[in-house]
Amino acid sequence: MVQAFDWYRAAAPAERRTFWGCFFGWALDSFDNQVLAFLLPTLMAAWHFSKSEAGLIATSSLLAAAVGGWISGILSDRHGRVRVLTGSIIWFTAFSVMAGFTNSYHQLLIVRALQGIGFGAEWAVGAALMAETINPKHRGRALGLVQSGFSVGWTLAAVVTGVLLARLPAGIAWRSAFWIGVIPALVVLLIRRYIPEPELFRKMKKETGGAIVATWRSSFRSDVRRASFLAALLVTGLQASSYALMIWLPTMLVQVRHMPVSTVAVMATMMSIGSFIGQVGFAYLNDAVGRRLSAIAVCLFSLFLTGCYLFVPLDAWVLAALGLPVGMGINGAFAGLGPMLSELFPTEIRATCMGFSYNVGKSLGALSVAAVGVVADRIGMVGSIAVFSFVGYSCALIALGFLPETRGLDLTRVASGNESYDHMNLLEQAGSSRR
Template sequence: MTMISARIERLPFSAFHRRLLLMGGLGYTFDAMDAAVLAFLLPVLRTQWGLTSVQTGVLGSGTFIGYFVGAMLAGMLGDIIGRRKVMMYALVIYCVASLASALANDWGFFLATRIVAGLGTGAESAIVAPFLSEFVARRYRGSFTGSLAGFFSFGFVAAALLGYLVIPLAANAWRAVMVITALPILMLLWWRRALPESPRWLEARDRHAEADAIVSRMEAEVTQAGVQLEPLSPVRDGTVPLAAGRASIVANVKALWATKLARITAMTWLMWLSITFSYYAFFTWIPGLLVQNGMTITRSFSYSLVIYLAQIPGYFSGAWLNEKIGRQATIASYMILGGVSALGLALTGTDAGIMVSGILLSFFMNGTYAGVYAYTPEVFPTDVRATGTGLASSVGRLGAIAAPILVGYVYPKLGFGGVFGATTLVLLIGAMAVLLMGVPTRGRSLEDIAAGQIEQ
């Protein structure tokens, strides 16, 4: 453990951390709202523009094509130019593109703007968790990062409210919704003033004076609040060397597949791919599939709103369990229970059954993400943390890209049951990967976890 990390580890949860939670959480809220609102636009745009099932699926995948590129670039650049810059640039990109989406009059232009917006949201989603987790002590890092991911649920609920209350008002009300998703650009003023760079990243880049200044401000805020900090224990002043030449993107990517990290990298890729495929197969299409199963758009949206509300306890229960039973157990348990819920959704034939199974699936799949977002940054060392997290998230987006398109092909042939029955198998594969290939992280500092990887 280094001096900077030792000083961070002794800090209690404070007003500083609550501000970070709110800043990152609001970013996640609007990321989720921007992506989730598309599910409520698709049934409307399909009718207005006369889209085929395949075109609708491609439109649903457009955001996630951008996600794939954005997450990959954010991770690579986050380790090179810093987490803070990437987070702020990502905010600007997705807000501007969301505003442009409101001007679309055809399928092609709307698809292009959604891809660019997805680039911004994918970049931000990939960088926030590894960035802000580096400010947090081991004893509450899992709950903090899980709660941070919990803000996604507020974005999904906001999207459902917009879909239920605004979109049905007029034929072009969806344009107003897209303008609303661009409003977070105002947060940039706050972030520029109040968001510091990660001191752990600065230390890894040999920028010790800047890292010391940030941690000193964190300590001063705690002591001014009347908290007496514990004396520092003797620490080894240095960092764990993993990837020589870490200023190179190529070297960072190679380090992920070196012998010591290859298993971890493969595990995170499988984990992200399974949960993201299953998640977006469900949430991108659920309003449209309910309509095609005979519900009105308004009733479909009201069902979706209730299902989306289940995300909130799902996320925050997962965040709580991160520290109680560990990240691996939380992720695997929620994936398995999500698979059971998906199977129930596939087999049910009633509206009540759809509602109950949908609520359970929403609860468990979002609880899984609370574990995934906490676990992924922890298993990679500081100098490749953003790269590792970004690439895992990016690979996961391949599932998000494929899911809406595959649903567009599969639903006409296999129906409601075939679509959601497939998610059960995919989730079980992800759970096994986490249990068999992962490493425990609960109660360990980021530096201790990294050192364990080096010694393997």
Template sequence: MNLTERLDSVPWGRFHTVVTVALGIGWLLDAFEVTIVNNVVSVLKVQWHLSNVEASWILSIWFIGLMIGAYGFGYLADRFGRKQLFLITLLVYGVFTFLTAFSWNFQSMMVLRLLTAIGVGAEYSAINASISEFIPARHRGKTGATVMNFWPVGAILAAVVSLYVVNVLPPDIGWRVAFGFGALVAGSTALIRSHIPESPRWLITQGNLVDAERVVSGIEQRHPWLGKTQVKRHPGAPGNFWGQSHELLTRYPARVALGGLLDFSEAAGYYGLFAFLALFILPGIHVTNGFVPLFYIVGNVGALVGGGMAAALLDRAGRKLTVPIFYLLAAGAVLLLAMSTTTHAWTWVLAAFTLANVFATGSWISAYPTFSEIFPTHLRSTGIGLSVAIGRFGAFSAPLVLTYVANAFGMVPALMLLASFWLIGAAAMVPWYFRGVEGKGQALERLVTGEGA
């Protein structure tokens, strides 16, 4: 067997578990940051006398940083390797979220939030490329979904920190400790990631078969700390940033379209759901500030269930069925949420929100493994980054559009619009269902060169 076939035939071992946990924590940190800021923005608004527009920019600047980090660092991961980038991205995140704890005014917070988000956006590309390339084909779908299911864990952790740290300590201290906690988690994770080797598939694209053989042999012999191997990187000949992008758009336009539409749909739907919940639904049913973190904890338990369902189905039912079904169910659950708001009962709203979170989370968790595996190795991280960058436009614009519709026409029409965002992803899977490739159980190389590619 050749190197990639050997990599796909290795039984699951401790090494794969270490990779899954070490890379999954990147998604945990992203969710932690987003949730913590949502919980402390009202404190910052009072402390620094911010207007509503300034407070909203603390949230919106995050998506700009994610776009820059995902696309820009996606190219760098294809150019310089996965390992260097998933260590650098964690360093960028850890340093700047730690410095965020010392923000002294609105302007410093904005700069540091932007830089922190660049590090997290870079994680999207490096992590998903690495997971696709390390995990055996028969486990790739459920492992990719499991990695991303660290997101609701991070959201729950942030809610707990909000309850027992932010809400307990003095207002000027609590939010700073919360950001410092994120930096502590990042530092601990970096120690684990330092032992993960370079992707053998990336080494092969560089013509470095000797080191690729060394890494694959180490995985076969169940050596969990392969990162101690000194992997020499021979300079390959990848295109420059624009060359990589041009090759993606001209040779693989359908794959870029699928990745971009799936990510735009889920980002607009997911972030739109949470923004609308905070801005309109919870105030509309008079949920007190003290109960809000518990509301998110229950909702994210539903997210864990949805992510688990996606992980179980991707390698059984396949990508072509799992992804569109979750997107359609997410749209339907949002319509149920719209109906629940008319009751003005927090119990019904909580139940509907939790159900919506089940399918919303299952949607994007099934989507990422699907579009991460369809790009060739030398373009994979760039392709993921471009897809994520397109998606962040949805995350950025959806709350603004939903706010306008809610103010002009009411909550129910706005939630109907939110449901329609999920239909974009379902529609994008229709042509892929008939003409695209099915990744279930298939080697990555076959998805690019095999029948139907």
């Protein structure tokens, strides 16, 4: 167990500060993003808006995050990782405070959409920053552990909103839940004040002299577009499967399996715990056996468990307990995205391409939420969840079949900025040389 943290003890002070800055930034992003989900029942009762209108708030924030993530990637390739990440924290925290002052559905809709622009920056830019700072031998576990911040933020959002709603009048409680995000935001900003731009990024800027400028077209550059679209397909598949199961599973268990709400709550808690365990475990697996093999194994593991969950007759408490390994699989897989995507693209456009691939994939994958509901009217809830889980993991496995192995890649080898070579072939050659 002690050896598991040898990489952290061996890390330089700048690497450690960068790790915690990215970890807490991602946890804060998750916290602010998830708070609304726990407050929606209270807000729906107070302002009398429908479920479809509630869904529109979540959808607008998600679409804004996709746009914001792509734009932030471009800006960070132009102006620096730390600067953009600091701006994103200030942006979405400011709009979180504004959300606490809203007095109507339409005000909240607009504020959350604007807040979503800031949400999109954290993942891609933070992953690029961490990848360019940490020792290549430890990149998988460091980035995977940063991803586990999502589960921490999710859990904190549930606890904080639960306590506030239980202890304060509803009209004050939901506003306080939005405002309280200022406290962790100040902590993150303090940490990031002492994080330098990665030496790799500064060296690239000096060598190119600003001749290479990231734009929205950079993700379609001839040497990287194949990697961009395969990465987007991978993210689409993982997100579609995760959304289909996480969003609709509680409804299926109540309406189809007739489980009591209390048991479903236990299942959701187990899934949350499993998510954290899975992300940490997958982080170490990434460095041990490689990006592709570990991702393929987790996809197959999740697909098998999903099938058991949906089609094998099991006792209610067994189903609740199975939430732990299900959470490990469907959310643990995301711990591998940061290392893999950061190693697919050259430094001068790394965050741009990561922002494009991740956010396009996230937006397309989110369509499965609505699609499950539509298809369920024809083939039933169980069959609908199964279809989109199978299609999602199939897309992810197809993408993994064509993506190269990049474990431990020296990122200086993919920072040439030369559009005349085939970037994917370079990655494959680098992988072959390490083997």
